[in-house]
Amino acid sequence: MNQDTNSKTISNAVIRRLPRYFRYLRELIRNDITRISSKELSEKMNVTASQIRQDLNCFGGFGQQGYGYNVTNLYGKISTILGTDKGYSAVIVGIGNLGKALANNPLFEKRGVKIIGLFDTSPEVIGNDVAGLKVLDYSEIEKFLSENKADIAVLTVPKNKGKEVAEKLAQCGIRGFWNFSNMELSLDEYNVKIENIHLGDTLMTLCYEISKLDEENEAQK
Amino acid sequence: MNQDTNSKTISNAVIRRLPRYFRYLRELIRNDITRISSKELSEKMNVTASQIRQDLNCFGGFGQQGYGYNVTNLYGKISTILGTDKGYSAVIVGIGNLGKALANNPLFEKRGVKIIGLFDTSPEVIGNDVAGLKVLDYSEIEKFLSENKADIAVLTVPKNKGKEVAEKLAQCGIRGFWNFSNMELSLDEYNVKIENIHLGDTLMTLCYEISKLDEENEAQK
Numbered sequence: 001m002n003q004d005t006n007s008k009t010i011s012n013a014v015i016r017r018l019p020r021y022f023r024y025l026r027e028l029i030r031n032d033i034t035r036i037s038s039k040e041l042s043e044k045m046n047v048t049a050s051q052i053r054q055d056l057n058c059f060g061g062f063g064q065q066g067y068g069y070n071v072t073n074l075y076g077k078i079s080t081i082l083g084t085d086k087g088y089s090a091v092i093v094g095i096g097n098l099g100k101a102l103a104n105n106p107l108f109e110k111r112g113v114k115i116i117g118l119f120d121t122s123p124e125v126i127g128n129d130v131a132g133l134k135v136l137d138y139s140e141i142e143k144f145l146s147e148n149k150a151d152i153a154v155l156t157v158p159k160n161k162g163k164e165v166a167e168k169l170a171q172c173g174i175r176g177f178w179n180f181s182n183m184e185l186s187l188d189e190y191n192v193k194i195e196n197i198h199l200g201d202t203l204m205t206l207c208y209e210i211s212k213l214d215e216e217n218e219a220q221k
Numbered sequence: 222m223n224q225d226t227n228s229k230t231i232s233n234a235v236i237r238r239l240p241r242y243f244r245y246l247r248e249l250i251r252n253d254i255t256r257i258s259s260k261e262l263s264e265k266m267n268v269t270a271s272q273i274r275q276d277l278n279c280f281g282g283f284g285q286q287g288y289g290y291n292v293t294n295l296y297g298k299i300s301t302i303l304g305t306d307k308g309y310s311a312v313i314v315g316i317g318n319l320g321k322a323l324a325n326n327p328l329f330e331k332r333g334v335k336i337i338g339l340f341d342t343s344p345e346v347i348g349n350d351v352a353g354l355k356v357l358d359y360s361e362i363e364k365f366l367s368e369n370k371a372d373i374a375v376l377t378v379p380k381n382k383g384k385e386v387a388e389k390l391a392q393c394g395i396r397g398f399w400n401f402s403n404m405e406l407s408l409d410e411y412n413v414k415i416e417n418i419h420l421g422d423t424l425m426t427l428c429y430e431i432s433k434l435d436e437e438n439e440a441q442k
Contacts, residue, residue: 152431175431195430201241
């Protein structure tokens with residue numbers, strides 16, 4: 001109970017930074033580094049050391065003065081907080097290019113999420129083998145989800161289908177939506193969580209940064 | 222000069238929000254909505270109206286009291302700030318599943334970025350037609366870039382190749398890197414801009430949110 005209350009007080013901003021810690025720590029483990037100071041981690045991650053201490057203190061402070069952080073412990077705790085040990089499973093709806101790329105991406109496995117079903121509406125796609133699974137007919141998804149528990153739906157369906165598909169899946173018990181269908185999904189009526197992904201946003205930021213860079217270079221001439 | 226100094230003061234946080242304004246405004250234009258109040262925009266975007274007024278005031282305040290914002294004007298100005306009218310061009314390096322998905326994605330065209338070259342090292346991929354372009358041999362990329370000006374490189378190469386490829390391309394004049402190769406790219410020696418994309422981070426955040434949701438539901442039982 002106490003731990004529960006404790007973890008609820010973690011701010012959204014900290015939570016958003018945790019996957020980065022997760023990635024850096026995994027890299028350290030891969031390189032056989034067993035402990036690290038907040039200063040070293042700070043240099044690697046380009047975040048201030050005090051920010052790191054503050055962030056990690058939210059979970060009860062894993063660090064020891066003069067010793068630093070035990071990398072394996074810290075990685076384990078962050079993994080647990082992020083739910084990678086929950087054994088979540090996912091279905092992908094829409095097996096076009098992006099759906100296929102995601103199905104084949106090791107990112108799911110690395111984060112402990114198992115893909116258990118792929119769905120599409122196109123006769124040319126249904127029945128194909130993708131990432132070791134046979135693509136199923138979307139019209140069978142209700143039946144599938146009544147027989148197989150899935151926690152997450154990855155949506156790579158056309159924009160105008162996003163809401164309709166998501167509502168159906170929420171009724172089938174899906175609790176998390178990883179939405180690539182390029183629309184802002186909201187399902188206020190359902191008790192679900194949604195991450196809307198807009199890949200293009202970071203491309204635009206990059207274009208802005210290049211144009212600033214060019215302006216600066218121009219001004220220095 | 223004045224405008225230059227002016228635009229330099231726009232904070233990074235505001236810049237990161239601009240693509241969202243861009244998307245919402247495009248949606249409004251598509252639905253023939255010509256003006257909107259900060260209050261209405263705020264409800265649509267789930268941001269406070271005062272935040273919106275503050276953000277948009279950074280660019281000289283396009284709004285008019287009691288009238289709201291002229292959607293087309295605002296869209297045009299934000300597009301300009303974000304550099305969508307600069308006519309940037311891009312190459313994609315790594316035409317695996319993700320590279321193919323990106324090459325076929327309308328997000329480039331929508332943001333005024335033209336894909337002019339696709340590159341891979343695999344003999345099975347070189348020569349294939351993808352999104353109307355023939356995939357070229359990566360060994361020819363220097364020659365290609367000396368003959369064709371590209372501003373952006375989209376990297377979907379394996380993690381351990383990211384740095385090497387990026388350095389080569391920076392030497393060939395690429396100024397912006399949209400990096401999907403799942404490593405934190407930094408090129409401090411070069412005058413370039415980088416957006417490191419880690420798709421998995423948002424999947425982890427979603428897993429965290431689902432686990433919190435389950436905890437809450439459990440506690441209410």
